[in-house]
Amino acid sequence: LARSTWHLQDSDGNERGIAKERNLFAALFRRYGSLVPYIGELLGLMPIAYNFDFATLDGTHQATVERIWSIRDRYRITATDPALDRRLLIALAVCMDALQRR
DSSP, rough: SSEEEEEHHHHHHHHEEEEESSOHHHHHHHHGGGGTTHHHHHHSSSSOOOOOEEEEEEOEEEEEEEEEESOOOEEEEEOTTTTTHHHHHHHHHHHHHHHHHO
């Protein structure tokens, strides 16, 4: 319940990797900040940066997606695995942005 975790699967439903939110404080603030009087009202107007680390099931780091502080949605996507398709990372960043906003 503290950090968002996404399990990445291939087309056959086999799990291929995990994306985990890096910053515990930001995750908790995004989830429970709305419960604090006055701050909760401002929280909906404020963009909260979040960072995800992608790894294979054996723990090998593959990529990071970092949301940059800005009014617009901006991301820094870094792939450390040259075999990883960059289009997949871009699509994941867009999907995660839409789903993280809840």
